[in-house]
Amino acid sequence: MKTPIRFTALALSLLLGSGAALAADLKIGVSMSQFDDTYLTNVREYMDKHAKSYPKGDGVQLQFEDARADVVKQLSQVENFISQKVDAIIVNPVDTASTARISKSAIEAGIPLVYVNRRPDQKDLPKGVAAVTSDDEEAGRLQMQYIADKLGGKGKIVILLGDLANNSTTNRTKGIKEVLAKYPGIKIEQEQTGIWLRDRGMTLVNDWLTQGREFNAVLANNDEMAIGAAMALKSAGTKPGSVLIAGVDGTPDGLNAISKGEMTVSVFQDAKGQGVGSLEAARKMARHETIEQNIVIPFKLITPDNVKDFK
Known part of the structure; x- marks a missing residue:
């Protein structure tokens, strides 16, 4: 057994x-x-x-x-x-x-x-x-269309690019320029990489302001650079909302910046x-x-x- x-x-x-x-x-x-x-x-x-x-x-x-x-x-x-x-x-x-x-x-x-x-x-x-x-191109189109409408189809913009080794940067910027093609009255004043970073976005915008460059809107490939741009404009004494600022991602900090009127718009990336x-x-x-x-x-x-x- x-x-x-x-x-x-x-x-x-x-x-x-x-x-x-x-x-x-x-x-x-x-x-x-x-x-x-x-x-x-x-x-x-x-x-x-x-x-x-x-x-x-x-x-x-x-x-x-x-x-x-x-x-x-x-x-x-x-x-x-x-x-x-x-x-x-x-x-x-x-x-x-x-x-x-x-x-x-x-x-x-x-x-x-x-x-x-x-x-x-x-x-x-x-x-x-x-x-x-x-779809990163869609993000660029959404943010640029909103800003183009706010500008009434006229003005100067600067673009804060993400990391250049990244196709998110390429495609978001491509989306921006697709919309710009419909608005000959909107010109690109400057376009440089802030490699996604808040401090780099702030430094670039601060440099442009120091150089005396004039622009009506900042199109950033992400919220972090957009927030940096807002910080630079605030430090320079620019009236909040007088320069439109667009980001991408919809991060918690980005949402707070929109609520406070420091950023104009963002695109929610889930x-x-x-x-x-x-x-x-x-x-x-x-x-x-x-x-x-x-x-x-x-x-x-x-x-x-x-x-x-x-x-």
């Missing part, structure tokens, strides 16, 4: 063991281009919060890494995830033109890869790779939509479920009239 009982117990333990293995949490490696970017911090926090919401035994363990705006470091992080045999990888690329090696490494390892916030420059993504992004969307995509791909390869999270215009709806 003892032998079959032992055998049954062993079989049961093996069965339970295999069940536990099947119910094990998925391991997902996440490489963010830089942790100290305000908007990307929000994306990361929403991702982390959503990962903790899954039921026990059906969860996700996230391993976050900061690429510190270094392409080589980011590739190394991805290769490290591969060596750890993670179930999926999420990447917010440092340079959207330098993602081919990241994609190649993940595909060769048979590990699903999801790009978030910034889509690779290549037109068609390879099989096993997805992207959760927003950090929660991107963070949760990329995690869900990676999770489904790891489980061999079919997903849409290009997931687009829509932008929304934020004005003083509706800013309260975004808080």
Whole structure:
């Protein structure tokens, strides 16, 4: 009698063991281009919060890494995830033109890869790779159209560009210029990169004011540079609202600046939509479920009239 009982117990333990293995949490490696970017911090926090919401035994363990705006470091992080045999990888690329090696490494390892916030420059993504992004050209069109209407189709503007290695910068600016093509009475006075940073935006606008340049509006590729522009104008004694300021992202600081009248308008980029969307995509791909390869999270215009709806 003892032998079959032992055998049954062993079989049961093996069965339970295999069940536990099947119910094990998925391991997902996440490489963010830089942790100290305000908007990307929000994306990361929403991702982390959503990962903790899954039921026990059906969860996700996230391993976050900061690429510190270094392409080589980011590739190394991805290769490290591969060596750890993670179930999926999420990447917010440092340079959207330098993602081919990241994609190649993940595909060769048979590990699903999801790009978030910034889509690779290549037109068609390879099989096993997805992207959760927003249409950056639309962001540029929305902010510029609002400012063009406020200016009555006449005036001078300056453009604060993001990181030039980033297609978000290229496409948001392209959207701005698409609208400008309809308004020959609006001229670009200056156009320089503030690499997404508040202090760089402030320095550039301060320099232009010191040089005696005149402009009626600031079009910034993100809220941080727009806030920096507002700070420079305030320091120079410019009457709030006399120079229109447009941003992109709808960060908490950006929303507060609109509420206070320091910024004119922003375009809401859904950090929660991107963070949760990329995690869900990676999770489904790891489980061999079919997903849409290009997931687009829509932008929304934020004005003083509706800013309260975004808080």
